[in-house]
Amino acid sequence: IACLVMYLFAEFDDAANLLAANPDATTISIDEPVEIPKNQHSRLQEPGREEDDELLGTDDSDKTELLAGQKKSAPFWTFEYYQTFFDVDTYQVLDRIKGSVFPVPGKNFVRLYIRSNPDLYGPFWICATLVFTIAVSGNLSNFFIHLGKPTYHYVPEFRKVSIAATTIYAYAWLVPLALWGFLMWRNSKVMNIVSYSFLEIVCVYGYSLFIYIPTAILWIIPQKVVRWVLVVFSLCLSGSVLVMTFWPAVRDDNRRIAVATVATILLLHALLAVGCLAYFFDAPELDIPAPIIPAHNGTTVITKSH
Numbered sequence: 001i002a003c004l005v006m007y008l009f010a011e012f013d014d015a016a017n018l019l020a021a022n023p024d025a026t027t028i029s030i031d032e033p034v035e036i037p038k039n040q041h042s043r044l045q046e047p048g049r050e051e052d053d054e055l056l057g058t059d060d061s062d063k064t065e066l067l068a069g070q071k072k073s074a075p076f077w078t079f080e081y082y083q084t085f086f087d088v089d090t091y092q093v094l095d096r097i098k099g100s101v102f103p104v105p106g107k108n109f110v111r112l113y114i115r116s117n118p119d120l121y122g123p124f125w126i127c128a129t130l131v132f133t134i135a136v137s138g139n140l141s142n143f144f145i146h147l148g149k150p151t152y153h154y155v156p157e158f159r160k161v162s163i164a165a166t167t168i169y170a171y172a173w174l175v176p177l178a179l180w181g182f183l184m185w186r187n188s189k190v191m192n193i194v195s196y197s198f199l200e201i202v203c204v205y206g207y208s209l210f211i212y213i214p215t216a217i218l219w220i221i222p223q224k225v226v227r228w229v230l231v232v233f234s235l236c237l238s239g240s241v242l243v244m245t246f247w248p249a250v251r252d253d254n255r256r257i258a259v260a261t262v263a264t265i266l267l268l269h270a271l272l273a274v275g276c277l278a279y280f281f282d283a284p285e286l287d288i289p290a291p292i293i294p295a296h297n298g299t300t301v302i303t304k305s306h
Helices: 002-021 038-045 047-055 061-071 079-086 090-101 109-114 121-145 159-189 198-208 212-218 224-250 255-280
Strands: 292-294 300-302
Touching (some): 090 109, 090 198, 090 224, 109 198, 109 224, 121 159, 121 198, 121 212, 121 255, 159 198, 159 224, 159 255, 198 224, 212 224, 212 255
Antiparallel strands (some): 292 300
C-alpha cells in the first residue's frame, strides 16, 4: 500500500511539473459535461426523424444491413440461401404477431420487429392458416344459414380452398412487389426518403393479415351487421400497421403522391377483406327450380331438387 501511495504522488508531481512548464495547456475535467455537437443536437430536436434515419440506413442500421448481407451471402440456388428467410424462433414470431394486432401509435413496425431479421416463416403460415380458415368458415356459414330447410342438401365446396389460396397469396406477394417497385422508383426521384427491402414489405403484409384469422372464424355468425362490424374493426387494426409503416417512406415525397400511395394501400387492403366476406360468406344462393320430367303415359312427374 505504501508503494502504491508513493507511486501516485510521483505521478501527481510529474503532471504538476508539466502543467507548470506549459501553463497554456488545455485540461479536461471528467466532471464537466460533454458538449453535444450541433448535428446531434439538431437530431435530438427532431425525435420523429430518428426512426427515419435508421430506416434510411444510417447509424446502427448500417451494421444490421451488413450482418444481413453476411447471412444471405450464399448463392440463391442453394438451400442455405432460403434457410435464412426462415431463421426465426417462436418468441420472435409471437412478438411480431402481437405487434400487428396491437399497433403502437407513432412506432414503425419494421423498426420495432422486422429490421433486425425479416422472415418468411410467419407470413407463409399466416397466409396458409387464413386460406383454410376462410374456406372452412365459409362452408360452415353456408351450412348454418340453410340448416333446417327440407330442400337443402349440404355439399362441401372444396373449390373455395383454391380460390382463397389464389386470392390471399396473390395479394401477399404481388401487392408488396408493386409497392417495392414504386418505392424504388420514387427513391430515385426524391433523395433521402425511407426505403424498404422487398423481404421487409412482404413480412409486413404477411403479419398484417393475422387479424383476419380470428375475424374469419367469427364470420360464421349468421348476422350481417356483426360481420361488417368485425370487418371494420379488423381493417382499423391491420390498416393502421400499414399506414404507420409506409407513411414515413412517402411523406417526404410530393404531398399528393404520398396521400395517394397510402390511400391505395388502404383501398387494396379493404378490397381484400370486403371481397372475402362478400364471396365466401354473403354470396347469394341461387334457387334452382326442380326439373320437370315427362312420363311415358302422358303425365308429368316433378322431381324434388336438393
